[in-house]
Amino acid sequence: MSEQQETLVQDQAVAGRDDISASRAFFDQRSRECLISGAIILPLICAIVAFSLLTNIAGRELLMLGCINIIAAVGLGLFSGTSGILSLGHVSFFGIGAYVTVWFTLPPALKSFLLADMPAFVREAEWSLPLALPVAILVCLVIGAISGLVIMRLRDTSAVIASFGLIIIAYLVFVGAKVLTNGKQSLYAIPTEYATWPVIVSSLAVALGAAFFLKSTKAARHLEATRDEEQASRSIGIEPQINIFLFWTASAGLVGLAGGLYAHVVGVISPNGFYLEKTFALVVMIILGGYRSISGCAIGAIVITFAEKVFRNTEEYLGSFAGTETIFGFEFPLVFGLTAISFSILILIVLYLRPEGLLGYRELAVLLFKGGGSSAVQSGQLATPGYKVDIRRSLETSGLSKTFGGLSALSDVSLRVDAGEIVGLIGPNGAGKTTFINVLTGNLFASSGTILVGGQEATSWSAVRLARNGLGRTYQNIRLFTSLTVLENVICAVTVKSPALSRARAQKRAREWLALLNLEDKAAVLASNLAYGDQRWLEIARALALEPDFLLLDEPAAGMNSSETEELKTLLSRIVRDFGVGVLLVEHDLKMVMQLCNRIYVLNKGELIADGQPAEISTNADVIEAYVGEEGDEEHYLGE
Numbered sequence: 001m002s003e004q005q006e007t008l009v010q011d012q013a014v015a016g017r018d019d020i021s022a023s024r025a026f027f028d029q030r031s032r033e034c035l036i037s038g039a040i041i042l043p044l045i046c047a048i049v050a051f052s053l054l055t056n057i058a059g060r061e062l063l064m065l066g067c068i069n070i071i072a073a074v075g076l077g078l079f080s081g082t083s084g085i086l087s088l089g090h091v092s093f094f095g096i097g098a099y100v101t102v103w104f105t106l107p108p109a110l111k112s113f114l115l116a117d118m119p120a121f122v123r124e125a126e127w128s129l130p131l132a133l134p135v136a137i138l139v140c141l142v143i144g145a146i147s148g149l150v151i152m153r154l155r156d157t158s159a160v161i162a163s164f165g166l167i168i169i170a171y172l173v174f175v176g177a178k179v180l181t182n183g184k185q186s187l188y189a190i191p192t193e194y195a196t197w198p199v200i201v202s203s204l205a206v207a208l209g210a211a212f213f214l215k216s217t218k219a220a221r222h223l224e225a226t227r228d229e230e231q232a233s234r235s236i237g238i239e240p241q242i243n244i245f246l247f248w249t250a251s252a253g254l255v256g257l258a259g260g261l262y263a264h265v266v267g268v269i270s271p272n273g274f275y276l277e278k279t280f281a282l283v284v285m286i287i288l289g290g291y292r293s294i295s296g297c298a299i300g301a302i303v304i305t306f307a308e309k310v311f312r313n314t315e316e317y318l319g320s321f322a323g324t325e326t327i328f329g330f331e332f333p334l335v336f337g338l339t340a341i342s343f344s345i346l347i348l349i350v351l352y353l354r355p356e357g358l359l360g361y362r363e364l365a366v367l368l369f370k371g372g373g374s375s376a377v378q379s380g381q382l383a384t385p386g387y388k389v390d391i392r393r394s395l396e397t398s399g400l401s402k403t404f405g406g407l408s409a410l411s412d413v414s415l416r417v418d419a420g421e422i423v424g425l426i427g428p429n430g431a432g433k434t435t436f437i438n439v440l441t442g443n444l445f446a447s448s449g450t451i452l453v454g455g456q457e458a459t460s461w462s463a464v465r466l467a468r469n470g471l472g473r474t475y476q477n478i479r480l481f482t483s484l485t486v487l488e489n490v491i492c493a494v495t496v497k498s499p500a501l502s503r504a505r506a507q508k509r510a511r512e513w514l515a516l517l518n519l520e521d522k523a524a525v526l527a528s529n530l531a532y533g534d535q536r537w538l539e540i541a542r543a544l545a546l547e548p549d550f551l552l553l554d555e556p557a558a559g560m561n562s563s564e565t566e567e568l569k570t571l572l573s574r575i576v577r578d579f580g581v582g583v584l585l586v587e588h589d590l591k592m593v594m595q596l597c598n599r600i601y602v603l604n605k606g607e608l609i610a611d612g613q614p615a616e617i618s619t620n621a622d623v624i625e626a627y628v629g630e631e632g633d634e635e636h637y638l639g640e
Contacts, residue, residue: 028503034216036365066305071207073285075254077297084227089163092170093252095274097259100136117179129194136260144252152245174271186270195264218495225481232479237467237496290357295364311339387547389580393419400449409435422583424597432606442466472548474539482528493545550582
């Protein structure tokens with residue numbers, strides 16, 4: 001065998017091993033973080049429970065309630081932490097889960113007395129708790145899906161108010177629907193013997209497993225991107241509404257599971273148990289531990305469960321002195337509300353000293369294994385990303401106008417960018433350049449005119465649809481997903497462009513883009529911790545990861561020093577040469593524009609005043625006047 005043949009065989013063998021290892025590498029970094037965190041949290045909780053039972057530090061009921069609180073807090077944190085929307089309505093699902101399970105587990109004789117008007121098949125049923133819980137979860141999922149259709153369209157304060165409205169509606173239904181809940185009266189004699197440790201622990205395992213799995217998915221990463229910067233997430237093709245709906249619905253099921261277990265631990269339920277006090281306790285749990293991480297929500301629930309017991313016992317102890325002791329001649333008052341006051345003080349202290357909670361924004365595995373957790377990024381030889389834009393593709397506007405009330409920001413702007421060329425868009429401050437980019441990318445809609453992408457009418461397309469059909473962009477003011485790592489910022493775009501990629505392959509593709517922009521060694525760094533210049537590079541890497549036909553850059557060199565500007569010029573030339581991308585460059589560095597661009601358009605006061613080759617633009621009297629007001633300042637205008 002010749003040396004050349006041996007080399008070929010060796011290369012094929014290496015390629016085969018790489019394919020095998022790639023097919024086995026299902027998990028990306030986030031998946032491993034979630035898997036390890038779950039593998040630590042569940043045994044840790046079980047160990048705490050076992051130790052407490054053996055040493056009589058806490059009773060059986062308190063420990064079971066602690067596990068239930070963990071399930072409820074994890075369910076609430078799964079939605080609120082991932083979406084950034086604080087929900088005050090999840091206790092309604094807690095109550096629904098409790099009532100639905102009781103319908104099927106309460107003895108028929110007692111249901112005939114308390115819930116006599118229930119349908120016969122429910123009144124005669126006497127199921128075990130493991131059979132009733134799936135029904136309760138299903139009901140909560142259905143109601144969660146119905147309410148999620150509203151929540152997914154809301155943001156910020158409006159979403160919080162809507163969720164608060166949900167709990168009020170649920171409370172009124174619990175009180176008013178006497179046929180289902182016995183109204184203001186309690187449902188009692190609920191069989192507590194059904195709440196065994198195997199049922200509690202297995203439910204806890206299911207809840208943690210479901211939460212950590214959902215947290216590891218691309219849907220979670222996309223929703224976190226929306227939480228950090230919704231406009232930028234839409235610009236890479238992320239549609240936030242479906243992700244908000246998914247996590248709201250899933251969290252409703254988890255909180256419903258907790259409610260079903262709760263009813264069978266305490267043995268008595270009433271509408272007052274599923275109202276403001278429980279809502280406040282759940283919110284304290286997730287904020288204390290760190291609501292953006294599943295691990296934090298679990299730890300917060302553990303701390304608050306024991307703290308609540310201490311506060312209540314203290315309140316009862318002090319209350320025993322009411323009317324019987326005097327202090328400086330004053331009768332000792334009746335103590336009430338100590339628990340709520342203590343929680344309020346505790347949450348204020350946490351928000352002041354550590355706003356991100358005890359565990360912060362990352363999972364437990366990241367904190368315990370800083371050298372090998374999220375900061376561990378595989379090294380190795382990376383290929384250059386490969387894709388090629390069809391040379392026939394073009395981006396074109398015709399008569400594009402945008403008005404805000406009586407103000408005309410753009411007027412009759414016609415422009416064309418072909419694949420494989422760099423086109424400049426320049427003009428003085430306030431000329432309308434960023435407005436034009438925003439209209440072109442769907443962040444604003446044109447008042448008149450047309451936009452054609454590859455010959456298709458795209459004037460009314462949303463930012464998401466435009467991004468998915470070949471438009472990538474950066475922003476004048478950097479918009480990164482600051483709570484995600486550098487690598488995860490790019491993975492968000494990769495998984496939009498190639499949703500069928502496995503997690504490991506999507507991560508590898510993202511690393512290739514980072515390597516192209518010399519950011520691979522910073523892959524595990526939070527985007528918020530990057531230096532300004534690296535943040536600019538990351539925004540470009542994220543836009544390129546969409547594999548766009550056209551790249552719209554809004555002042556990419558802003559804030560860069562001369563060496564970084566030279567690197568940017570080299571990069572843009574390489575992008576056009578290697579991938580055939582069409583680039584629309586909006587930039588104040590006129591020297592850079594003159595050197596890079598094939599053609600240049602000039603805007604002034606929203607109107608197109610010139611277009612042509614760089615040499616033509618540099619001597620155009622209208623352009624010079626728009627910039628400096630006098631032709632005699634031509635040298636300054638040219639940046640020479």
